[in-house]
Amino acid sequence: MTDIRIEQLVVPATVDGDGAEDFRAAVEVSRQVRSNTWGNDDLAYTAEELLAVCHDPYEWYVMLVARLDGTIVGRAGIALPLDDNTELAHVTLDVLPAAQGHGLGRKLLEAAETFVRGENRRIVVVETNHSAAALADDGGERLPAASGVGELPLGSREARFAHNAGYSLEQVEQFSACPLPLDAAVARELSDRARTAHGDAYSVHQWTDRCPESWVADIIRLEHGQEAAASQLWDMARLRESEELSLKTGRHSLVTAAECVATGELVAFTSISVLGERDDVVYQDDTIVDPDHRGRELGLQIKVANLERLAVEFPHSRTVYTWNAADNNYMISVNDQLGFTAAGVTGQWQKEFDSAL
Template identity: 55%
Template sequence: MEENIDIEQLRIPEALTGPEAADFLRVVEISRLVRMHTWGNDELAYTAGELLAQCHDPYEWNVMLIARVNGVIEGCAGIAMPLDDNTELAHVTLDVLPQAEGRGMGRKLLEAAEQFVRGENRKSVLVETNHAASALAAAANEAEQIHPTSGTGYLPLSSREARFAFSAGYELERVERFSSCAIPLDEALIAQNMEATHAPHRSKYRVHQWLDACPDRWAGDIARLEQCLDRGQSPGHGDWDIAKLREAEEFSALTGRRTIVTAAECVADDALIGFTSISILNHRQDVAFQDETFVELEHKGKGVGLRIKEANMTKVMREFPEVRTIYTWNAPGNSQLLEVNAQLGFISAGITAQWRKDFNAY
């Protein structure tokens, strides 16, 4: 029988029960199987509840396209379109079952996603590819490499995912190193790091911690630091102020996301000069995600980053004893933060790459 690949838009269900949720649950399972194939585990896969919550995010419009082969869903493309900031962008996530690869399904899904976002007047598409450390190690000495337009690092052209994005007209924008850390931390490691960060600068800084909601006293400082992070290191935060901070905290509470924050105060200035945060999602208590870490330039090199990150991870261990792994993403060129992570026990798991296509160039 001739194989037919049909692309259609998935109707997002209101609940996860009943026949109307069957296709959505199939998409959740495809996403899980793809991540199992890439990373060797499903710790980075969305649960059904998480994906459903994401599809109802008030800050972005989420659309799902599905690919049926002779009536059976074997691939999907998630389209996320920001509604407040970066409204010319669309983020596309492709998931195709490993056994269905090589039949043009990914290309059909991507082309359909591009057509959809162009119809919504989006000017650029960002696509992410994931590359396990074991696969990259096998191609470490290959001559053909793709280098990003921003930052450092590279991908081997022999990578199937890299070839797919490249041949579809996408430009490698940046790569991030993906790392994991087993929890609980080794007590000897904690003691060693505490000794390393003790003096000569330790007395100049005071550590503050909170869960979920920033104390009123520090809200202005955190908004200011978020603004600095936005301008200097991490796009997508928009114009931060206290109102936006509270709005983000309220949304996290609604979705069940927990956030642990540790901040450093410069005693002499009576102001926060850095912070770090870790998130734990509502439907998965054994995995946590290192979010932002930021220290003002004039306070770097004084052990502040190591001190607040370790304090934050220790609080995770105390408040959420179910956590077994913390994941983080970092720019390959951020040697200082990568060194801090190594001191805390993070090991490389692979690379996540971001590819971009601007429609006005075509």
């Protein structure tokens, strides 16, 4: 008789100290699942990176594991924000392909839901990943996202699982990849086009890891909104703490921003994250342009400039990955020009519970 157990994992102090064997086994499950989905392990956490996530002061991260006859073959990562959006819980499920068919995903999700409801979290968000090859139209039923843009085939094992568990598909994000370095001729052409669109109306500024003090207020306003800046929910101390936490994990952040010459304010920025344990894979993070300054190719200019700088500072980078909401046509168009190609999509699913158990 098959023995199935769901347990909460004790987070070790280090990745190679006492009690770390189960932690590393759970990390390996996650790595194999991503390799099976995407064809490589570029998107998988290393043990060191996941341990840093477990010690994030702004998010409580809990891990459940599924044992099949004593061996860890599945895991559920539960992220609970601590400073805002405290009604939410994000759950990530991983089950080894060889261990599917035993109901482990369902048992892990049920255990995760019980845990988050016990912490008075009312909304649970789960994510499903779908490679481009897996999205081939099979003529079957397709489920549209509540956002109105994007859909997933219900023939997909992952989509069917989330749907049958009572989750609604809220949003579909396009997942894209771009080989590095950016072709020099393409970069020059795109930069020239962007400058032609706005002339000398903007100045470009760049930094790594730490935002210059003179730009802190503008970055907070652009990234978190005027309300957050005014209420001081985000301030310089909070930003500096966030920067230090990233550096402790070995991660680096490259930022390129655009200043409006007429006002002296930053009106756009883009950032790229370089992983601490490997510098061949990087992630395109936020690209934000003030609504009053859109339509002038600012997003294109700063993204090109940031990729050029990446090639100089981290020459071993070979691929940059990014996610975009399926209805963000402008940014998807910019990425297409840079050489990004669609690698698949990610489905964001949501389920709401009554506040009382």
